[in-house]
Amino acid sequence: MASKTGGFPTLDDKLCFALYSSSLAMLQTYKPAMAAVGLTYPQYLVMLVLWEGDGVST
Template sequence: MATNETCKELLLDNQLCFALYSTSLMMTKVYKPLLQELGLTYPQYLAMMVLWERDGITVGEISTRLLTDPGSLTPLLKRLEAEGLLTRTRSTKDERVVELRLTDKGRAMQEQAKRVPACILTATELGLDELGSLKSELVALRNSLQKAV
């Protein structure tokens, strides 16, 4: 079936959303073997990075940081707790609030994870300046899209 030339705006390869989506898929595939060595999925890795930045935060805070719904994080956090990487406890000030704290095992994993960013940098075949510029542009795009929703 021939492509209708009048619908160039609907060609898959002309879509920014597909470029972002397919790049995200490839990025996740590059991360997968690196994270398997740590015993983490990509979403778990993101949660652990937030906790390595700031231990002792609430589920709501980590949800905000990851731009996700707190309810969708609960199963992920329960699995990390079952693996002995963090603890989830109710706040003594407000029992509706769940606080997250890294265990010794969770803190120790940070040392193992330090090699992941260098592996990703190598896979991108970009220099640090190029990667920094690209990240800045993507964050600006994300921020604009966030305002639109």
């Protein structure tokens, strides 16, 4: 892939950077809601798995 820096890839050229920055943006979006119930995002994901597993609706 041609880049702006004479053959060396930049962060804009990397899919992994786009995915990483998108992930951070999503985590920041969820952070206030998770803080309100005292959970981190990974803890929230575990809670979702547990809720799905026991058949109890939210």
